[in-house]
Amino acid sequence: MSAGRSDLADRLRRLRGPNNEGVLALILLVLIIGMSIANPVFFTLPTAFSIMRSAIVPLIFALGVLLVIISGGIDVSFAAIAVFAAYTTVRVYGSGAIDLGLIGAFVMALVIGALLGAINGFLIARFRLPTLIVTLGTQGIFKGVLLTYVGSRYIADLPDAMSWVSTTNLIEVTTDTGRAYLHVMVVPAIALTLLLAWVLRRTMFGRSIYAIGGDAEAARRAGIRVVRTQVWLYVIVGMMASIGGMIYMIMGRSASPQELVGGELDIIAAVVLGGASIFGGRGSVLGTVLGVFLVQVINNSLILAGVPSAWQRAAVGVLLLVGVGIQAVTARGSGRAALVHDAQEVTA
Numbered sequence: 001m002s003a004g005r006s007d008l009a010d011r012l013r014r015l016r017g018p019n020n021e022g023v024l025a026l027i028l029l030v031l032i033i034g035m036s037i038a039n040p041v042f043f044t045l046p047t048a049f050s051i052m053r054s055a056i057v058p059l060i061f062a063l064g065v066l067l068v069i070i071s072g073g074i075d076v077s078f079a080a081i082a083v084f085a086a087y088t089t090v091r092v093y094g095s096g097a098i099d100l101g102l103i104g105a106f107v108m109a110l111v112i113g114a115l116l117g118a119i120n121g122f123l124i125a126r127f128r129l130p131t132l133i134v135t136l137g138t139q140g141i142f143k144g145v146l147l148t149y150v151g152s153r154y155i156a157d158l159p160d161a162m163s164w165v166s167t168t169n170l171i172e173v174t175t176d177t178g179r180a181y182l183h184v185m186v187v188p189a190i191a192l193t194l195l196l197a198w199v200l201r202r203t204m205f206g207r208s209i210y211a212i213g214g215d216a217e218a219a220r221r222a223g224i225r226v227v228r229t230q231v232w233l234y235v236i237v238g239m240m241a242s243i244g245g246m247i248y249m250i251m252g253r254s255a256s257p258q259e260l261v262g263g264e265l266d267i268i269a270a271v272v273l274g275g276a277s278i279f280g281g282r283g284s285v286l287g288t289v290l291g292v293f294l295v296q297v298i299n300n301s302l303i304l305a306g307v308p309s310a311w312q313r314a315a316v317g318v319l320l321l322v323g324v325g326i327q328a329v330t331a332r333g334s335g336r337a338a339l340v341h342d343a344q345e346v347t348a
Contacts, residue, residue, distance in 0.1 A: 019275025019282060024290045028297065035301045042304060045173060046180040053182065055296045056189045056251070059289065060244035061267045062274075063196050064237040066288045069271055070200075071233055072213040072280025073131030077120060077139040078267070079260040081238050082245030084146045085112040089246065090255040091151050093159035101161050109242040116142060117238020118231065125230035139261070146257050155255040162246075166253045185247045192240065197285040209233060213280030265313070269320035270295045278324060295319065 017023075036043035061078055068075040089109045092098055100107070116138075123134045158166060171182040200206035208229045211219040220226045249255045274291030276283030295316060302312045 017275075017284075017287070019284045019287045021275060021284065021287045021290060024274065024287060024294065028290060028294050031294070031297055031301070035297070035304070039304050041177065042301070044177040044180075045175050046178045047300070049171070049180045049182045051293070051296050051300055052186060053251070054300070055292050056183070056186055057244050057248045058267055058270065058296065059189050059292045060192060060240055060247065062270050062288050062292050063192060063285065064240040064244075065267050065271045066274075066276055066283050066285065067196075067209060067233055067237055068131065069268075069276045069278065070213045070280060070283045071209050071230065072216065073124065074268070074278070075120070075131060075135045075234075075237060076264045076268075077116075077135035077142065078237060078241040078244075079262070079264055080139040080142040080146075081113055081116045081241040082248070083257055083260045084116060084142045084150075084245075085109040085238075085242035086245030086249045087146060087155075087255050087257045088112055088150050090155055090158060090162070090249060093161055094155060099159070099161055102165060105159075105161050106243070106246055109246045110239045113238040113240075113242025113245075114235045115238070117234040117236070117241070120238070121231035121234030124234065125227040143257075143261060150257070152257055154258075158249065158253060158255065162250050163253070166250045183251055185251055188243065188247065192243070193285060193289060200285060205229065205232070210281055213277075213282070215281075265320065266295055266299075266316050269316050269323065272323040273319055 032043070041047065061082070064078055065075055086109055089105050089112070092108065093105055098104070098108075120135060120138055123129055123138075124131050157163065165184065168184045169181040170184045170186055171180075173180045200209070208219065208224045211222065211224055212226055212229060216226055245260065248260060252259075270291035271283070271288050272278060272291070273294060274283070274287030274289070276287065298315055298319070299312055302315060
């Protein structure tokens with residue numbers, strides 16, 4: 001009997017996943033079924049594609065935030081980096097000073113994002129400053145420099161190098177409930193997701209990020225170059241933010257320096273809901289993907305229900321508190337279990 005219970009417990013733990021991905025997937029499935037029963041329009045291909053399109057940019061941002069949270073930090077400057085890199089690229093291309101095509105535009109944005117990310121990484125790693133304070137400060141600096149020296153006007157028409165892809169769809173389907181289309185920019189989002197999953201699971205760099213988040217001093221003693229790893233981490237996060245910013249402006253078919261900044265809460269909430277520990281050392285790409293889709297499904301459900309946007313922000317705030325609360329309770333329970341185990345070993 002005890003062996004059967006043990007096998008069942010092992011199966012449940014495997015289904016739950018190391019970061020509660022199974023639980024999150026179940027919640028997402030129940031929510032989708034519930035909304036489909038309440039509103040049949042929800043369970044249609046146009047709605048599904050709409051949720052996927054709306055998740056492209058948040059997913060890219062969330063993957064970058066995941067790296068920072070695993071390393072034991074919090075980044076709130078990614079949106080400012082995204083709009084700085086993308087808007088600057090659009091302004092330069094729009095002025096006619098340079099035109100290297102779509103690939104060249106992304107390369108330019110990547111370089112800008114890498115430089116801005118390197119500033120974060122240098123300040124945090126070299127001087128061991130709190131990540132939240134540093135990124136709050138650089139967020140304001142990047143936004144101020146952008147508005148003062150790059151530009152503050154709304155650009156309604158993108159340069160030719162970017163405008164042609166803004167109307168390109170990967171899939172277009174006409175259904176009884178309307179036209180369903182999936183933007184081609186879903187491809188780089190999927191590619192980044194798979195690449196980051198491989199980096200975290202299969203490379204020394206990925207293992208180093210987990211080690212630093214678990215205990216930076218222990219990682220240093222184990223031979224990991226903590227400062228260099230952290231600097232490269234923020235460079236990569238800056239580059240990912242720049243990709244997200246470019247895709248946002250391409251899909252929106254316009255460019256404005258006033259956008260993106262202010263939506264950081266949704267991204268951080270999605271990552272925390274996905275099982276990434278705010279204390280560092282834990283998190284997964286699968287959990288982050290599920291967290292992003294959970295937030296998008298909830299927002300879409302509230303829109304279909306006619307809930308005001310202010311309450312949508314409140315719902316995301318509640319989700320963030322729930323995610324952090326679950327982590328705190330889990331950590332407390334794990335600590336008690338460890339103490340009991342140690343006591344049993346001593347008495348034995």
